[in-house]
Amino acid sequence: MEQTKRRIAILGSTGSIGQQALEVIEKHRDLFEIELLTANNNSSLLIEQAKKFLPNNVVICNHDLYQEVQKELNPLFIKVFAGLESAGDLAGGDNVDIVLSSIVGFSGLAPTIKAMKKGKVIALANKETLVAAGSIISNLSREYNSPIIPVDSEHSAIFQCLQGEKASIEKLLLTASGGPFRELDICKFKDITKADALKHPNWNMGNKVTIDSSTMMNKGLEVIEAAWLFNIPIDKIEVIVHPESIIHSMVQFSDGSVKAQLSYPDMRIPIQYALTYPHRINLNSKRLDFYELGQLNFYKPDTNKFPALSIAYDSFKRGGNTTCAMNGANEIAVDLFLKEKIKLTQIPIIIEKTLEKFTFISNPTLEDIYNTDKEAKQIAKQVIKN
Numbered sequence: 597m598e599q600t601k602r603r604i605a606i607l608g609s610t611g612s613i614g615q616q617a618l619e620v621i622e623k624h625r626d627l628f629e630i631e632l633l634t635a636n637n638n639s640s641l642l643i644e645q646a647k648k649f650l651p652n653n654v655v656i657c658n659h660d661l662y663q664e665v666q667k668e669l670n671p672l673f674i675k676v677f678a679g680l681e682s683a684g685d686l687a688g689g690d691n692v693d694i695v696l697s698s699i700v701g702f703s704g705l706a707p708t709i710k711a712m713k714k715g716k717v718i719a720l721a722n723k724e725t726l727v728a729a730g731s732i733i734s735n736l737s738r739e740y741n742s743p744i745i746p747v748d749s750e751h752s753a754i755f756q757c758l759q760g761e762k763a764s765i766e767k768l769l770l771t772a773s774g775g776p777f778r779e780l781d782i783c784k785f786k787d788i789t790k791a792d793a794l795k796h797p798n799w800n801m802g803n804k805v806t807i808d809s810s811t812m813m814n815k816g817l818e819v820i821e822a823a824w825l826f827n828i829p830i831d832k833i834e835v836i837v838h839p840e841s842i843i844h845s846m847v848q849f850s851d852g853s854v855k856a857q858l859s860y861p862d863m864r865i866p867i868q869y870a871l872t873y874p875h876r877i878n879l880n881s882k883r884l885d886f887y888e889l890g891q892l893n894f895y896k897p898d899t900n901k902f903p904a905l906s907i908a909y910d911s912f913k914r915g916g917n918t919t920c921a922m923n924g925a926n927e928i929a930v931d932l933f934l935k936e937k938i939k940l941t942q943i944p945i946i947i948e949k950t951l952e953k954f955t956f957i958s959n960p961t962l963e964d965i966y967n968t969d970k971e972a973k974q975i976a977k978q979v980i981k982n
């Protein structure tokens with residue numbers, strides 16, 4: 597890699613991706629410098645991280661926690677700011693080379709856009725950004741010369757398979773673990789509890805993405821993410837259930853050749869690759885043992901059990917602001933499920949009802965996208981009350 601250190605801003609440093617990114621960076625202090633850390637509410641972890649990595653700037657989004665963070669970090673000459681607005685402004689600052697966008701949900705969109713407008717390299721972990729505003733983000737990436745490097749493991753796999761290729765993609769094969777309910781009988785879905793849904797078989801992730809995995813909406817979001825990232829028609833993206841999560845995704849080329857990227861599930865691999873791209877550096881991940889694995893399995897996804905996957909394909913085909921509305925409704929539904937106010941099976945129903953009622957806009961502006969998110973969330977809440 598280069599002689600000079602890459603200066604990193606982490607949007608959402610206390611989340612699962614943010615924490616693992618800091619783990620990677622800690623092992624390679626000679627290659628990276630932390631310029632900015634931001635957190636929503638977890639002030640104690642943010643303070644701990646800041647004391648360890650000594651960034652120039654720190655943002656706590658929740659204004660109520662500002663005093664506490666400020667008091668702890670001021671003596672270390674770390675500048676402390678409050679509010680999501682500041683997170684975006686500072687991520688776009690002159691001292692930042694790469695922005696790791698790892699805030700969960702729609703709220704990751706605004707700060708990511710601010711950083712893109714300053715031409716930053718975006719290591720994108722926030723899939724909702726592309727689901728809500730795919731065409732706007734793609735245009736910004738071109739207009740401001742702000743490259744997007746995927747961090748999501750499937751998209752990183754595809755990105756890695758495409759290195760050195762000039763050939764056109766015939767098909768993307770997006771693998772899915774199938775989540776904790778892959779083998780559960782459909783008639784038992786109504787009894788699924790929050791604790792059941794939070795037990796993902798292969799990946800240790802934040803709550804939102806874990807629930808999304810259990811409904812397979814996560815894979816729906818990822819299909820849309822892949823369509824935008826790799827500029828490919830959605831019909832050329834196939835989801836393959838692969839319970840072992842060893843193959844992280846594949847690309848099929850026009851000569852019938854298929855390339856895949858494999859490893860044991862470990863998010864540090866795609867995170868590190870995004871931060872070091874186009875280089876690869878050492879990582880103490882567990883090495884694959886094919887004799888231990890013995891076999892890998894592949895199944896067709898069951899869209900009767902997991903209707904969210906079909907909803908995602910249909911929403912993308914309907915176009916305009918549809919996937920933004922779908923995402924907004926899903927965020928509300930997942931939040932209510934985590935608060936144990938609705939059943940898991942109600943999540944896709946709430947999304948479908950919202951999609952019947954939202955205001956369709958075929959060519960949405962960024963302002964339209966913010967309004968659509970608001971409207972969809974209101975409708976979803978209303979659907980539950982009725």
Ligand code: MN
Nearest residue numbers: 748749750818
């Ligand atoms: Mn993923």
